[in-house]
Amino acid sequence: METLKCIETRRSVRKFSDKPIDKDLIETLAQAAQLAPTWKNSQTARFTALSDRKILNELCAALPAYNAAIVGSAPLLIAVSSVTGRSGFERDGTPTTILGEAYTYFDCGAATQTLCLAANDLGIGTVILGIFDHEVLRAVFKIPETENLVALVACGYKNDEPQMPPRRPLNDVLRFI
Numbered sequence: 001m002e003t004l005k006c007i008e009t010r011r012s013v014r015k016f017s018d019k020p021i022d023k024d025l026i027e028t029l030a031q032a033a034q035l036a037p038t039w040k041n042s043q044t045a046r047f048t049a050l051s052d053r054k055i056l057n058e059l060c061a062a063l064p065a066y067n068a069a070i071v072g073s074a075p076l077l078i079a080v081s082s083v084t085g086r087s088g089f090e091r092d093g094t095p096t097t098i099l100g101e102a103y104t105y106f107d108c109g110a111a112t113q114t115l116c117l118a119a120n121d122l123g124i125g126t127v128i129l130g131i132f133d134h135e136v137l138r139a140v141f142k143i144p145e146t147e148n149l150v151a152l153v154a155c156g157y158k159n160d161e162p163q164m165p166p167r168r169p170l171n172d173v174l175r176f177i
């Protein structure tokens, strides 16, 4: 798919068919995410894939109802976590800029968007989920102490064709000096 078309047609998909996503496709998505730019090439984002229907159903209790409905139909949930204290920091642990650890999350966002675009190119729908019980989800996904759980990405073959939510006019977001 042409790059701009892939960017334009990516939507947050919230209803999925129950067709499973093959392991090699999950690897392709993680490999694409791994190609995103990162702070000093630090590559601190980590992806943990979960396709077990029973566990997916159980963890819905740790989500608000609107996100539980999404995960309830998703055949794959990917936890995006990040190694702490590296992206945005010097080797001795001091923050390099006034934004400090913000770059850790910046890198996770770039990697996650890259994963979502790769998924769109392969015909797989995704939605990023930011609202969930962090302690419960950390335990389910076995996130190590050295990482922060940042987001979840529900993935699956689409059972919905959502419209694009409106975007601000370009004049609101683009300035020329």
Ligand SMILES: Cc1cc2nc3c(=O)[nH]c(=O)nc-3n(C[C@H](O)[C@H](O)[C@H](O)COP(=O)(O)O)c2cc1C
Pocket (backbone or CB within 6 Å): 010, 011, 012, 013, 014, 066, 067, 127, 128, 129, 130, 131, 151, 162, 163, 164, 165
């Ligand atoms: C950091 C982040 C967190 C989000 N959390 C949720 C969420 O918890 N539940 C949900 O349904 N959508 C969530 N979304 C999806 C947004 O609602 C969606 O991207 C936005 O409405 C624009 O729609 P689009 O992705 O189709 O362009 C999240 C998106 C981002 C980037």
